[in-house]
Amino acid sequence: xxxxxxxxxxxxxxxxxxxxxxxxxxxxxxxxxxxxxxxxxxxxxxxxxxxxxxxxxxxxxxxxxxxxxxxxxxxxxxxxxxxxxxxxxxxxxxxxxxxxxxxxxxxxxxxxxxxxxxxxxxxxxxxxxxxxxxxxxxxxxxxxxxxxxxxxxxxxxxxxxxxxxxxxxxxxxxxxxxxxxxxxxxxxxxxxxxxxxxxx
Amino acid sequence: xxxxxxxxxxxxxxxxxxxxxxxxxxxxxxxxxxxxxxxxxxxxxxxxxxxxxxxxxxxxxxxxxxxxxxxxxxxxxxxxxxxxxxxxxxxxxxxxxxxxxxxxxxxxxxxxxxxxxxxxxxxxxxxxxxxxxxxxxxxxxxxxxxxxxxxxxxxxxxxxxxxxxxxxxxxxxxxxxxxxxxxxxxxxxxxxxxxxxxxx
Numbered sequence: 572x573x574x575x576x577x578x579x580x581x582x583x584x585x586x587x588x589x590x591x592x593x594x595x596x597x598x599x600x601x602x603x604x605x606x607x608x609x610x611x612x613x614x615x616x617x618x619x620x621x622x623x624x625x626x627x628x629x630x631x632x633x634x635x636x637x638x639x640x641x642x643x644x645x646x647x648x649x650x651x652x653x654x655x656x657x658x659x660x661x662x663x664x665x666x667x668x669x670x671x672x673x674x675x676x677x678x679x680x681x682x683x684x685x686x687x688x689x690x691x692x693x694x695x696x697x698x699x700x701x702x703x704x705x706x707x708x709x710x711x712x713x714x715x716x717x718x719x720x721x722x723x724x725x726x727x728x729x730x731x732x733x734x735x736x737x738x739x740x741x742x743x744x745x746x747x748x749x750x751x752x753x754x755x756x757x758x759x760x761x762x763x764x765x766x767x768x769x770x771x
Numbered sequence: 772x773x774x775x776x777x778x779x780x781x782x783x784x785x786x787x788x789x790x791x792x793x794x795x796x797x798x799x800x801x802x803x804x805x806x807x808x809x810x811x812x813x814x815x816x817x818x819x820x821x822x823x824x825x826x827x828x829x830x831x832x833x834x835x836x837x838x839x840x841x842x843x844x845x846x847x848x849x850x851x852x853x854x855x856x857x858x859x860x861x862x863x864x865x866x867x868x869x870x871x872x873x874x875x876x877x878x879x880x881x882x883x884x885x886x887x888x889x890x891x892x893x894x895x896x897x898x899x900x901x902x903x904x905x906x907x908x909x910x911x912x913x914x915x916x917x918x919x920x921x922x923x924x925x926x927x928x929x930x931x932x933x934x935x936x937x938x939x940x941x942x943x944x945x946x947x948x949x950x951x952x953x954x955x956x957x958x959x960x961x962x963x964x965x966x967x968x969x970x971x
Contacts, residue, residue: 574777574912578804578905602966604778606959608904609919615960620967627969667957683922694921696893697942700900701919704808705778708908712774719809719901721894722883732970742897757867759806760815766802767820769827770932 577711582753584716584745585640591748593645597713601746604709608702611694612680613664616656617702620649620732630731635723635743644745645715649728650703652695655737657684692739699741706744716749777911782953784916784945785840791948793845797913801946804909808902811894812880813864816856817902820849820932830931835923835943844945845915849928850903852895855937857884892939899941906944916949 572580602619610616622628625642632641641647653659657680665673684691707717720743734740772780802819810816822828825842832841841847853859857880865873884891907917920943929940 572773574772574774574908575804577774578807578909581807581809583809599962602962603959604775606962606965607778607781607956609781609783609907611921613957615965618965618967620970622969624969663960665957667955692889692893693896693941696896697900697921700897701904704901704904705908707809708774708905709778721811721897734971738971741893755867756807757813757865759803760863762799762802762806765806765815765818767818769822769824770820771934771938 572712574708577708581707581711581717582756583718584749584753585638585718586749586751587640587643587645587716587745587747588750589643591645593715593746598646600713601706601709605702605706608698608705610698610701612657612661612676612683614656614661614680614698615664616652616654616695617699618651618653618738620651622647622649622732627731631723631728631743634727634731635720638720638722640718640720640745641743643747644718645747646745648706648744648746649732649734650699650741650744651734651738652699652741653738654691654695657681657691695739696741699739703742703744706746710746715746718745719743720745772912774908777908781907781911781917782956783918784949784953785838785918786949786951787840787843787845787916787945787947788950789843791845793915793946798846800913801906801909805902805906808898808905810898810901812857812861812876812883814856814861814880815864816852816854816895817899818851818853818938820851822847822849822932827931831923831928831943834927834931835920838920838922840918840920840945841943843947844918845947846945848906848944848946849932849934850899850941850944851934851938852899852941853938854891854895857881857891895939896941899939903942903944906946910946915946918945919943920945
């Protein structure tokens with residue numbers, strides 16, 4: 572499946588076959604591809620919680636307006652990001668680079684983020700979305716449907732998954748085999764509304 | 772190019788051929804595909820500023836640590852999102868749906884976002900990243916290189932592009948023909964660090 576076909580095929584699917592199990596190798600491949608998504612300063616701050624435990628799934632479903640895909644999808648990922656990634660031994664992110672590049676990066680990344688909680692949170696949301704969109708398109712190619720979800724109580728899900736303070740829960744992502752064709756795609760906004768020439 | 776090839780091919784490229792012009796049809800196709808990226812409640816809140824004006828490009832470059840790709844890339848998009856999209860005549864986002872679905876969506880989306888500035892900003896960053904990752908992979912298929920950038924002064928760029936208060940500037944995205952092979956990709960974090968089983 573080529574890229575544009577995957578983009579056109581992808582829909583936010585809500586109905587999944589609860590009897591389907593995703594092979595471990597498929598999930599491993601999706602995570603491997605997600606790890607190729609870009610992140611600021613290559614900090615690779617995205618984190619994926621693979622919620623397999625059925626009891627946890629039920630609790631999350633209860634905190635997500637009882638949406639069936641939370642328990643029925645083959646995979647439920649809580650897509651998160653570590654807001655401390657920029658200061659967590661940053662030299663390791665540029666091990667492959669010459670010493671002077673490493674030094675420049677290490678000395679730049681901490682002041683870039685330190686004391687800027689909104690910037691740090693934005694980067695958490697942004698990187699986790701880049702990684703998740705990568706998964707959604709890769710999953711389409713592998714014959715899976717997906718759905719990114721923010722319709723849940725983030726405080727409750729944070730508690731259920733024991734997400735620590737330095738981790739931002741960005742969204743939930745379900746992956747599996749659909750049992751029902753998605754709703755026809757609605758009309759898109761006119762291009763003139765989304766594409767602005769030069770400035771507002 | 773299939774999806775996994777595009778994901779593996781994509782790198783954050785910094786060196787572009789300044790003499791290359793992207794055909795309008797290619798940019799139109801990229802935006803068309805970006806508009807298929809998911810957004811919460813289908814609010815399609817992403818907005819793309821296509822900065823063609825050379826003087827504006829120079830000003831942005833000056834506000835972006837003088838990074839050459841800002842002026843040299845064929846296309847510079849300021850990828851933004853409208854934080855008021857959820858209340859900007861929301862019925863139009865579900866024109867294609869039956870009346871009861873429309874009514875449910877319209878009555879749900881405003882209370883979901885209203886009075887929650889962090890949630891609204893998160894959704895702005897998230898949707899604009901989903902859309903931009905879509906562009907990056909589609910551009911790879913079309914023979915272009917890309918680079919998402921946050922290394923700039925957001926206050927200065929907001930001023931240069933006259934971005935109004937209800938629009939969040941999420942990141943810059945350059946697209947063009949590269950003149951220099953990207954740095955070899957660094958080692959990725961071990962999977963055990965990014966993939967968490969069941970809960971933290």
